[in-house]
Amino acid sequence: MADLQMRALDITKHFQGVAALTDVTLEVERGSIHGVVGPNGAGKTTLLNVMSGFLSPSQGVVELDGRDITRLTPQKRVPLGLTRTFQNLRLFGGLTVRENVLLGQHSHARTGFLSLWPLRTAGDKELDCEADHALESFGLTEYRSRPAATLPYGLQKQLEIARAVSAKPRLLLMDEPAAGMTAQERLDLVPRIRSLRDEGLTVVIVEHDMDVIATVCDVVTVLNFGRSLIEGTPADALSSAEVRTAYLGT
């Protein structure tokens, strides 16, 4: 039997009477790269928000490693090994690149009640080293002291992934990682996601860009009008008649 890491079961989400998701089930296998695709308004981002805890579903259950996490806030899901990135980048723009990464480590830092230790640059050698390592592996070392908002867009995207990975998650939810990227950056994204998986991460990608999905994903779930249409390998899913209809409208 497949080793399930995360499951969103029969998720329904209404926004003031409008159903954004209807009975959507997503089963994510450990160690896989799972794509969620669909036309605009299909409910992809809503599903990701439900999985990460930013929205609570009207109905349905979210499970992580067999544990019901439906009612947990996003910040309580991070220590359980679940982090995310955002569609339109949510960096701490006024803080430096390194500080952004340090914040990603928050769930591992021991900041007790009223305690001012550790400092940003000392007090926890292990975390500081990991931060430097993350900066290096994402090619951000030379920008470490710059405010994040002053970075070019592509690097900001890298920084957001670096920040999410710094929480040492076991499952990473990526919301449209390729959006706004140049062709070259898209090409670089694919090996980046693969290497995350090779380091032991499970990755769920919500994406509009079919090329990225087709190249990198093991499994694809196609959503349309808040319902799940089909699930399978990228080749099968993307060539099915229903999906063509949903995308091309013919």
Add this chain to the structure above:
Amino acid sequence: MDAYTEAVVIRLGIAILLALGYWITAATGKFSFGHAAFMAIGAYTAAILTVNFEWSLATSMLISGLTAAVAGAFIGWIALRLSILYLAIITFAFAEIVKILLDSWDYVGGASGLFGMRGTTVELVAMCIGVVIVYLFFLARSRKGLSYEAIREDEQAARACGLGVTGISVEAFAVSAAITGVAGALSAHETLIITPSQFGAPQSLLIILFVVLGGVQYFWGAIVGAVVLTMLPIWFDFLDNYYQITYGLLFVVLMILRPQGIIGRSTERRFNLGALKKLASSRNGAGRDG
């Protein structure tokens, strides 16, 4: 030091303490509109202890800080999970309620207040400021201080990083209230008499202005704001009746030119002259823009 200078220095010191206390909650992006209430709680707690129970001022100040912290944690716990608009309303209402309760409480003299407190010295004020500055020096360099900034920058991103936004904000708010309470205690033992009306909305607003004028980015911005706003009325004494108009005007100009406050870096240029031009041209353009 003559008595006048001493009085000015102590007033200045208390203003700095108030500004630093407020800065801590402002650093998390949470603005309270009722900090005078914590000042009142501190002032009355200390006054009751020194006058009615003859405790030493130092011990009473500690108790004042604790009492204000508890009140701050309680209000913060209710209001900080809501939007900043609710926070503003709840803190404002809280300050009014505290004032009304004190007004009708005979034990503390009702509206005519308590008197007979003394003992605030320059040394005592300086020591308190010293302790708070050391605390803030390390806070600004700690991961905890970083989490404050993160919450100010983007609460959703902070949640995605695993920050317990409400808990962190409540802690900051309680520490802020504690320092404000101690400042209130010092102030009560300087002015000899305290009445509930001293701790109304104008006092809350003054504390906010210290920090907004100085800038929230660095804590010493709050110090600059407190010094400027305390000394201006003294320096501009000769303006007499025109003083408040001048004062208001200065403020408006500064907020247009430097919205980030006197101290603080901006991603834009040092003086926002563009805003002035926009303002000047907006009268002509208003009709066309509809």
